[in-house]
Amino acid sequence: MKRIVLFASGSGSNVENIANYFKDNPNVTISAVLTNKRDAKVLERCDRLKINALYFNRTAFLESDCVLDILKAINPDLIVLAGFLWKIPDALIFNFSDKIINIHPALLPKYGGKGMYGMKVHETIIQNKETETGITIHYVNQNYDEGAIIHQAKTEVTPSDTAESVAQKVHALEYEHFPKIIDSLLHG
Numbered sequence: 257m258k259r260i261v262l263f264a265s266g267s268g269s270n271v272e273n274i275a276n277y278f279k280d281n282p283n284v285t286i287s288a289v290l291t292n293k294r295d296a297k298v299l300e301r302c303d304r305l306k307i308n309a310l311y312f313n314r315t316a317f318l319e320s321d322c323v324l325d326i327l328k329a330i331n332p333d334l335i336v337l338a339g340f341l342w343k344i345p346d347a348l349i350f351n352f353s354d355k356i357i358n359i360h361p362a363l364l365p366k367y368g369g370k371g372m373y374g375m376k377v378h379e380t381i382i383q384n385k386e387t388e389t390g391i392t393i394h395y396v397n398q399n400y401d402e403g404a405i406i407h408q409a410k411t412e413v414t415p416s417d418t419a420e421s422v423a424q425k426v427h428a429l430e431y432e433h434f435p436k437i438i439d440s441l442l443h444g
Contacts, residue, residue, distance in 0.1 A: 257283060257284070257285055258283055258284045258285070258333045258334070258442045258443075259284075259285055259287045259330060259331065259332045259333050259334075260274070260278075260284065260285070260286050260287065260332060260333065260334050260335075260336055260438065260442075261286075261287055261288050261289075261290065261327060261330055261332040261334075261335050261336070262274065262286060262288075262289045262290070262335075262336045262337075262338050263289075263290050263291070263292075263335065263336070263337045263338065263340035264289060264290075264291050264296065264298040264337075264338050264339050264340055265291060265292055265293050265296060265298075265339055265340050265341045265342070266293070266296060266297065266298065266339045267296075267297040267298060267301075267339075268289070268296070268297055268298025268299075268300075268301040268302070268338070268339070269339075269427070269431075270338035270339055270359070270430055270431070270434060271289055271298050271301060271302070271307075271338050271339075272301050272305065273430075273431045273434070273435060274286070274336065274338065274434065274435050274438065275305050275307060277435035277436075277438075277439070278435070278439075284439075284442060286307050287308065287330045287332060288307070288308045288309065288310060288326075288330060289302050289307055289308070289309045289310075290309070290310050290311075290312060290323065290326070291309065291310070291311055291312075291340075292311070292312060292313070292314070292317065292340070292341075292342055293311070294311050296311075298339075299311065310326070317342065317345065318345055321347070323348070324345075324347050324348055324351060327348065327351070327352065328351065332352075332355065333355070333442055334355055334356075334357065334438060334441055334442060335348075335352055335355055335356040335357070336356075336357055336358075336438060337356065337357065337358040337359070337396065338359065338434070339359075340358075341373055343370075343400060344356060344396050346398060349396060349397060349398060354395060356395065356396040357393060357394065357395055357396065357406065357437075357438075357441065358393070358394055358395075358396050358401070358403070359391055359392070359393050359430055359434050360373075360377075360391065360392045360393075360394065360401050361373070361374065361377050361378065361389075361391060361423075361426045361430070362377045362381065362389055362390070362391075362392065362426075363388070363389060363390045363391075363392060363408055363410065364392040364394060364401050364405060364408075365401075365402075367380055367381065367389075368392075368400065368401030368402070369400050369401055370400050372400075372401070374423075375419055375423060378419040378420075378422040378423045378426065379419040381413060381419075381422060382413070382417065382418065382419050382422060385415075386413050387412065387413055388410050388411065388412055388413055389410070389411060389413050389422060389425075389426060390408055390409050390410035390411055390426065390429055391408065391409050391426060391429045391430055391433060391434075392405055392407075392408050393405075393406045393407045393408075393433065393434065393437050394406055406437060406441070407433060407437045409429045409432070409433050410429075411425040411426065411428075411429055413425075
């Protein structure tokens with residue numbers, strides 16, 4: 257049995273997409289979803305999907321071994337950041353080397369780094385008149401969005417696109433590619 261732990265900070269649409277992808281696979285389980293926001297919509301999704309979900313605060317994540325101890329107890333095969341916005345502490349990276357992946361809503365190395373997430377990325381792409389964008393799935397290291405790239409997928413940006421329409425295109429790529437890449441990493 258392959259175990260996945262997901263980290264999310266927001267609505268959890270990628271969490272639900274990943275859960276649906278693996279729901280009929282007896283060899284993969286989502287052991288837990290961890291969130292740093294007490295009122296994150298992902299908690300409601302997890303309740304509906306019957307997935308264990310835990311909220312943690314900054315102290316538990318950055319100043320103690322609380323989250324690390326939870327992860328060690330679960331012993332996941334893969335830790336997936338699905339819209340999680342905090343930097344991962346060195347202790348987690350060290351203990352789960354090459355087992356933590358993230359999805360970024362742009363073609364790294366462009367439009368990555370601290371503060372570049374969500375609509376901020378799409379608005380910057382529109383402002384800079386880019387002709388393409390996409391997603392990057394990458395390993396997590398000590399620096400924001402600088403880990404080794406696992407997979408990228410592209411979409412066209414047209415002159416008539418808005419940040420919102422680009423976001424829709426990027427979400428479509430996330431939903432299509434992220435579960436498949438997770439599956440391939442678990443069984444590759």
